[in-house]
Amino acid sequence: MDTVFKDIRYAARSLRRTPAFTAVAVITLALGIGANTAIFSVINGVLLRPLPYPESQDLMFVSERDQQMRRLALAWPNYLDWRAQNQVFENVGVYNRDSYNLTNAGEAQRLFAGQVSADLFPTLRVNPVLGRLFHHDEDQPGGPLVVVLSYGLWQRTFGGDANIINRAITLSDRPYTVIGVMPQGFDFPARADIWVSAGQLSAGWQHRNNHPGLYAVARLKQNVTIAQAQADLDRIAVSLEAEYPEWNRGHGIAVSSLLENTVGDIGKSLWILFAAALFVLAVACTNVANLMLVRAAARAREFNIRTALGASRFRVARQLLVESLLIALVGSAAGVLVARWLTSALVTTAATSLPRAAEIGLDGRVLLFTAACAGITGLLFGLLPAWRSGRLVPQQALTESGRGSGSARRQAQNVFAICQVALALILLVGAGLLLRSFYQLSQVNPGFGHENVLSFIVSLPQSKYRTIEQRTDFYSRLLERLNASPGINSASVASGLPFGGSSWRTGFVAEGQPIPAANDTPQLEAYAVGPDYFRTMEIPLRAGRFFTEQDNRQHLAGRDLSKFDDGARQVLGLNAIVIDEEFARRYWPNENAVGKRIRLAPVDQGSPFLTVVGVVGRVHMDRLNVASNRVQGYLSYLQFPLPDTAVVIKSPLDVAQLTALARAEVSAVDPQQPIFNIRTLDRIRYESVAPERLNMTLMSLFAVLALMLAAVGIYGVISYAASQRTHEIGIRMALGARPRDVLSLVARQGITLALIGVGVGLVGAFLLTRLMSQMLFRVSATDAITFICVPLFLILVAAIACYIPARRATKVDPLEALRYE
Numbered sequence: 001m002d003t004v005f006k007d008i009r010y011a012a013r014s015l016r017r018t019p020a021f022t023a024v025a026v027i028t029l030a031l032g033i034g035a036n037t038a039i040f041s042v043i044n045g046v047l048l049r050p051l052p053y054p055e056s057q058d059l060m061f062v063s064e065r066d067q068q069m070r071r072l073a074l075a076w077p078n079y080l081d082w083r084a085q086n087q088v089f090e091n092v093g094v095y096n097r098d099s100y101n102l103t104n105a106g107e108a109q110r111l112f113a114g115q116v117s118a119d120l121f122p123t124l125r126v127n128p129v130l131g132r133l134f135h136h137d138e139d140q141p142g143g144p145l146v147v148v149l150s151y152g153l154w155q156r157t158f159g160g161d162a163n164i165i166n167r168a169i170t171l172s173d174r175p176y177t178v179i180g181v182m183p184q185g186f187d188f189p190a191r192a193d194i195w196v197s198a199g200q201l202s203a204g205w206q207h208r209n210n211h212p213g214l215y216a217v218a219r220l221k222q223n224v225t226i227a228q229a230q231a232d233l234d235r236i237a238v239s240l241e242a243e244y245p246e247w248n249r250g251h252g253i254a255v256s257s258l259l260e261n262t263v264g265d266i267g268k269s270l271w272i273l274f275a276a277a278l279f280v281l282a283v284a285c286t287n288v289a290n291l292m293l294v295r296a297a298a299r300a301r302e303f304n305i306r307t308a309l310g311a312s313r314f315r316v317a318r319q320l321l322v323e324s325l326l327i328a329l330v331g332s333a334a335g336v337l338v339a340r341w342l343t344s345a346l347v348t349t350a351a352t353s354l355p356r357a358a359e360i361g362l363d364g365r366v367l368l369f370t371a372a373c374a375g376i377t378g379l380l381f382g383l384l385p386a387w388r389s390g391r392l393v394p395q396q397a398l399t400e401s402g403r404g405s406g407s408a409r410r411q412a413q414n415v416f417a418i419c420q421v422a423l424a425l426i427l428l429v430g431a432g433l434l435l436r437s438f439y440q441l442s443q444v445n446p447g448f449g450h451e452n453v454l455s456f457i458v459s460l461p462q463s464k465y466r467t468i469e470q471r472t473d474f475y476s477r478l479l480e481r482l483n484a485s486p487g488i489n490s491a492s493v494a495s496g497l498p499f500g501g502s503s504w505r506t507g508f509v510a511e512g513q514p515i516p517a518a519n520d521t522p523q524l525e526a527y528a529v530g531p532d533y534f535r536t537m538e539i540p541l542r543a544g545r546f547f548t549e550q551d552n553r554q555h556l557a558g559r560d561l562s563k564f565d566d567g568a569r570q571v572l573g574l575n576a577i578v579i580d581e582e583f584a585r586r587y588w589p590n591e592n593a594v595g596k597r598i599r600l601a602p603v604d605q606g607s608p609f610l611t612v613v614g615v616v617g618r619v620h621m622d623r624l625n626v627a628s629n630r631v632q633g634y635l636s637y638l639q640f641p642l643p644d645t646a647v648v649i650k651s652p653l654d655v656a657q658l659t660a661l662a663r664a665e666v667s668a669v670d671p672q673q674p675i676f677n678i679r680t681l682d683r684i685r686y687e688s689v690a691p692e693r694l695n696m697t698l699m700s701l702f703a704v705l706a707l708m709l710a711a712v713g714i715y716g717v718i719s720y721a722a723s724q725r726t727h728e729i730g731i732r733m734a735l736g737a738r739p740r741d742v743l744s745l746v747a748r749q750g751i752t753l754a755l756i757g758v759g760v761g762l763v764g765a766f767l768l769t770r771l772m773s774q775m776l777f778r779v780s781a782t783d784a785i786t787f788i789c790v791p792l793f794l795i796l797v798a799a800i801a802c803y804i805p806a807r808r809a810t811k812v813d814p815l816e817a818l819r820y821e
Contacts (some may be wrong), residue, residue, distance in 0.1 A: 011323040014134045021295055022327070025288045028712075029337045029377060029703055032284030034338025036626050037362070037370045039698070041343050044369075045360030051259055052185065052359075055124040055219075060229060060653055061261035062092070062216035074214040075204035075247070078240060082216070082253070083119075085236050086269070086796075088229040089218040093120025094198055096213040097189050098516065099644070100171040100460055103672045105157050110459060110676035111171070111193040113202060122189065123219050130154075131180030140197030142471075147176040149193040151184040172461035187358075208247040217258060240777050260555040263355050268777055269695055276430060276702045279423045281377065283709045286416040289381035290713055292324065293413055296385040313653070317387065317515045323381025323473050332374035336362065339370070353690035405424050407530075410721065412751055413431025415708060417710075417717045421757025422712035423763060424703070425794055429765040430772060431703035432786040434696040441692055443482055446499060447619035449538030450681035452489075453650050453660045455497055457677040459667065460643040471641035474669060479530060481665045482649060489650040489656075492530035492537075493644045497681075499688040500619050505626040507601030510587050511609060521601055524583075525630045528637045528645075534578075536650045544582050544594035544614035576615040576636060581630035598633075610635075625777045648681075654681060695775055707794070710757075711801040718750040719805035730814045739810035746809045750802030758791045 005020060015022045043240060050056045062082070064072040083092045095116045102111050118139035128135070128148065138146050147169065149158075158164050176196070198214070205212050214329055220229060233253035242249045280379050351357040458478075465471045476492050482491035495504070507521030516522075531547045533539075577598065584593035597609040622628055637645070659678055666675050722729070727743055769781045780784075 007319050007322040008321065008326065010055055010361070011326050011505045012607075015326065016325060018295070021291060022330075025291055025327050026331045026334055028284045028287050029328060029457040030338050030815050031709075032281035032334030033332050033370060033373050033377065034342060035601050035702060035705065036274075036281050036347065037275045037335055037339035037366060038342035039270070040369050041362055041366045042346060042354065042360055043274055044363070044365055045745050046354060046356050047267055047270060048265055048365070049356075050512065051262065051735055053183065056259065057256075057257070058186065058220040059258040060089075060218045060226065060255050062218050062233070062253065062255050064211070065252045071215075071254060072251075073211040073215060075208045075211055076214065077208050077217050078248070078251075079216060082233070082236055085239070086232055088221055088224045088232045091123040092216055092218040092223050093117045093123040094214045094216045095120055095189055096198065096215065097192075099676070100194065101459060101461055101672070101674055102157070102169060102171060104170040108672050108674040110156075110457075110674045111153065112191045114142040114189045114192040114195045115198040116195050117198045120168055120217060124219050125219075126183065126186055128180035129183045131164065131178070133180055134197050137198045141200060143197065143200050143205040144199070145174060145176045146179045146197065147171065148180040148182060149178060150182055150193050150195075151186070153193045154181045169300045172459075173464040176462070185714050208244055208821070211634045214664065217472075218255075226255060226257065230686060247536040251618070257283050264772075266355065266691065268270075268291060268352075269691070272430075272772060273698050273702075274700055275426055279427050280702045280705050280709075281373065283420050283423050283713075284707045285377050287419050287709050287713045287716075288327070289385070290413050290416050290716055292320070292381055293416075294716070296320065298773060314407055320385050321379070321382045324385075325378035328374040328378030331377075332370050335373075336367070336370055339366075339620075347365070350690065350694045352687050353694050361652075361791035389725075392519060394706075406445035410724075413717050413720065417713050417753045418709040418757040418760065420706075420713040421754050421794065421798065422761035424706040425758055425761025426765045426768060426789045427703040427706045428435060428518060428589065428794060429697070429761075429786055430769055431696070432699040432773060433769060433776060433781065433783060434692075434699050435785055437776040437779045438689070438696045441624055441689055444620065444624045444683060446498060446624060447539060448681075449615050452652055453536065453648055453657055453681040454655060454662070455646050455648045455679055455681060455684070456659075456662055458645050458647055458673065458675055460645075460673070462555070462775060465643060468641055471643065472638055474673075475530070475637060475641060475645065477669050478647070478665060479532075482647075484531075484660070485661060485665065487651050489652075490532050490536045491647065491649045492533040492535075493637055493645045493647050494533050495528040495637070495645060496621075497646045497684065499623060499684050500646075502620075508598050508633075511597040511599070523630045524600070525632045526600075526635060527627065527632070528635045528640045528642055530637050532650070533634075536648050537619075539619060540617040544578075544612070546579065547576065547638075549638065552582050566709045575608065575610060575636075575639065576613045577610040578616055578634040579612055580618045580632040583633065584612075584615045586631060589756065597663045625692070641796045647675075649793075675703060692775075694779070699721050707797060711797050714750050714754060715752065715801040715804060718746060718802050719808075722748055722805045722809040725809075726812060727811055729812050733812065734814040742810045742812075743803075743806045746806035747799070750798060750806075754795055754802075758794060761794075762787065762791060 051059065053059060059680050062074075064074055066080065073096075077170075079092075079094055086092065092685050093116060095114050098113045098115050100111050100113050102109050105111055117132040118136045121127075121133045128149065131148075133148060134146065135188065138144055149164070154160060154164060156439075164178050164181065168175050169173060169178060170176070171194070182195070197338075204210075205214075218229075221224075230253075231254055237251060237253045241251060248769075270666055341692060343360060343362065345358050347354070347360050354360070360497070462476060465474060479491055480492065482488055503525055505523050509515055509521065510522045529547070531549060534541065580592065587593075588596055593615050596612045598668050601607070601608050616634070618632065620626075621632065647662070649658060653661070662678075666673055725746075729737075732745075733742065765787070766782060773781045
C-alpha cells in the first residue's frame with residue numbers, strides 16, 4: 001500500500017506540472033460523466049426508484065377495457081363485483097379527480113381533490129400524521145361529509161393548526177368536517193389538496209354504462225403474480241359479461257403495475273437518451289485516451305530511464321493507471337457539479353412532461369453510478385497507454401527517443417479518432433431526426449388560433465347552482481361583463497379546451513341508421529360551448545352557422561339537474577349541434593350535413609334528435625402528434641351548462657392585466673367564486689409538445705458535445721501527426737514543396753479519418769435510429785435529408801479541425817525543421 005500511496009502522490013505532482021493537459025482531460029470527463037449522471041438521475045427517479053409506499057411492487061393499477069380503449073374508467077357496480085369476487089388482492093380501492101371551492105378559510109380558492117374509496121389508503125398502506133382516515137360507514141351515500149387534508153394545504157391555509165381535526169370547512173357550499181391530515185410528500189392522485197369519500201357520490205353511479213372517471217388500485221396477495229391476477233380478473237370479466245351482456249359485452253379488465261401506469265410510455269425515450277449520453281462518455285474517453293497517448297509519448301524517455309534503472313514493467317504501467325484513475329476521480333467530482341446543474345434544469349423545465357419529477361435527484365444510487373463511471377472510464381482510457389508503457393525496451397534509454405513505437409501509437413490515435421467521428425455522427429443523426437420531427441410537429445395546424453387568448457376554469461358548486469337558469473345566468477352575466485370590458489375583443493365559455501383532455505365521450509347514431517348494440521355505438525367527442533366560442537378561438541366555419549342565443553330549450557327551465565346522472569344530463573333538452581368537418585365527411589359524404597339529425601346515447605331510450613346547424617374545422621383536442629378517430633360535436637352551453645367550465649378571452653392585453661380583470665369580473669358576479677388554472681393558449685400549446693421538446697433538446701445537447709469532442713480529437717490527432725512530421729515537412733519544403741502541397745498533405749490524413757468515421761457512423765446510425773421510430777413524427781428513422789446533411793456537416797467540421805494544424809504546418813521554417821529532432 002505504501003508504494004500505491006507514493007504512486008498517487010507522484011501522479012498528483014505530475015498532473016499539477018501539466019495544468020493544461022489536466023484541465024482539458026478533467027473538463028472533457030466532467031462533461032461526459034455529468035451528462036450521464038444527470039440522465040441516470042432522471043431514470044432512477046422516474047423508472048427505477050420504487051413508489052413511495054410500503055412494498056410498492058405489489059401495487060397494481062386496474063381498469064376496464066373494450067375494443068376501442070385500452071384503459072377505460074370503471075363502472076361503480078363492476079368495481080363492487082370485482083372487489084367481492086377476486087381471489088388475488090388483499091385490498092382494492094378506487095379514485096378519481098375533481099375540484100372543490102374552499103370559501104370559509106380566507107380568500108376563496110380552488111382545491112384539487114381525490115375522490116377515494118375507504119379502501120384506497122389501506123391499499124397504499126399510508127397513515128395520516130394527524131387524525132384518522134375514512135370509515136366504511138362514511139364511504140356510502142348519505143354518510144357524513146368528511147374530508148382529509150394534504151400536508152401542504154394544512155400548512156399554507158391553516159398554518160399547521162394542530163386543532164384542525166373536527167373543524168368544519170366549506171367545500172363548494174357544503175360543510176365538511178376535517179378528520180385527518182396526510183403526511184408530507186403524499187401525492188396520490190397527483191396534486192390533490194384534499195380527499196373526500198367516493199362512496200358518498202356513488203348514488204349517481206349505479207348504472208353499468210356510467211364510467212365516472214374511476215380507476216382502481218389493488219394490492220396483490222403474497223406470492224401472487226401479475227399474470228395470475230390477470231387470469232383471475234379475466235374470469236370475473238367473463239362472468240360479468242354473461243350476467244350483464246347489454247353493458248359488459250366486449251368489456252375486459254386490465255391490470256398492470258402501478259409504477260408502470262404512473263410513468264406511462266416515457267421509459268423507452270429515457271433509455272434512448274441514456275444510450276446517447278453513454279455515447280458522449282465514449283467520445284470523451286477516446287479523447288482523453290488520445291491525450292494520454294500523446295502525454296505518454298512525451299514521457300517515453302522518462303519511462304525508459306526508470307525501466308533501465310530497475311523499475312518493473314508492471315510498476316510503470318501501474319503509475320499510468322493511477323494517473324488515469326486520478327484524472328477520472330477529479331473529472332467525476334466535477335461531473336457531479338455539472339449533473340446537479342443539469343438535473344435542476346431538467347426538473348425545472350420538464351416538470352410537466354416528466355412523471356415523478358419531484359423524486360428526481362442525486363441520491364446514493366446515482367452517486368454510486370457516478371463512482372462506477374469514474375472507475376470504468378479511468379480504466380478505459382488508461383489501459384492502452386499503460387499497456388504500451390509495459391512494452392518499453394530498457395536499451396531505448398540510451399537513445400534520445402524511442403521512435404519504434406511511433407507507428408503503433410499513431411495507429412491507435414487514428415482508431416480513436418475514427419471512433420469519435422462515428423459516435424458523433426450517430427448522435428448527430430439522432431438529433432437531426434428529432435429536430436426534423438419537432439419541426440414537422442410545430443407545423444401541424446391545431447385548428448384554432450392560440451395567440452392573445454387567455455383561459456381559466458370556473459367550477460360552480462352544484463349545491464348553489466342546481467338549475468339550468470342559475471348556471472346560464474352566471475355565465476351570461478360573466479360573458480356580458482367581459483365582452484363589455486375595454487381591451488377585450490371577445491369572450492366565451494366551453495366545457496373543455498384543446499390539449500386538455502376534458503371532453504366527454506358519448507355514443508350516437510345518425511338518423512336513418514339502425515341502432516347498434518351498446519358496445520358498438522360510434523363515439524363522439526362532445527363539448528358544450530358559448531355562442532362566441534368559435535370566433536374567439538378562430539375555428540373556421542365550413543357550412544351553416546354558429547350557435548345563437550336562441551339555441552335553448554325553454555321547457556327545461558327550473559329542472560333540478562342534480563337529480564340526473566351524467567348520462568341522463570347529456571340528452572336533456574338538446575336540439576342543435578355543430579359538428580366538425582370529419583364528422584360530415586364520414587357520415588354524409590358528398591352531401592350537405594347541415595339539417596341532418598343525430599341522436600345521442602342512450603339511443604335505445606328515445607333520446608331526442610339533434611339537428612346539425614353548422615360544420616366547423618377539425619381541432620386537435622389531444623396532443624398534436626395524436627390523431628383521434630373520434631368525430632367532434634359541439635352543443636350550446638345554453639342547452640347544457642356544465643358546472644366546470646373554461647372561459648376563453650381574446651385580448652391584446654398582457655397576461656397580468658387580463659388575469660386581474662378576469663378575477664374582478666368573476667368576483668363581481670359571485671364574490672365566493674374563485675378561478676383557477678389560468679393559462680394562455682400559447683402556453684397550453686407549448687406544454688402539449690413538452691415531451692418532444694425535451695427529447696430534442698437533450699439529444700441535440702449530447703450531439704453538440706460529441707461533435708465538439710470529436711472535432712477536438714481530430715484536431716489533436718492531426719496536430720500531433722504534423723509535429724511528428726516536422727522534419728519531413730522541412731525536407732519537402734527545402735526541395736521545393738509549396739505551402740498548398742504541405743496543407744494538402746497534412747489535411748488529407750484528417751479528412752481520410754473523418755471519411756472512414758462517417759462511413760462507420762452511417763452504418764451504426766442506420767441500425768440504431770430504428771429504435772427511435774416511436775419518438776418521431778412524420779419523419780422516417782432513415783430520413784434521407786438527415787442522412788445526407790448530417791455527414792456533410794460533420795465532414796465540414798472535421799475539415800475545419802484539420803485545416804488549423806495543417807495551416808500551421810505550412811509556416812514551418814525549413815532550416816529549423818531540418819535541425820528538428
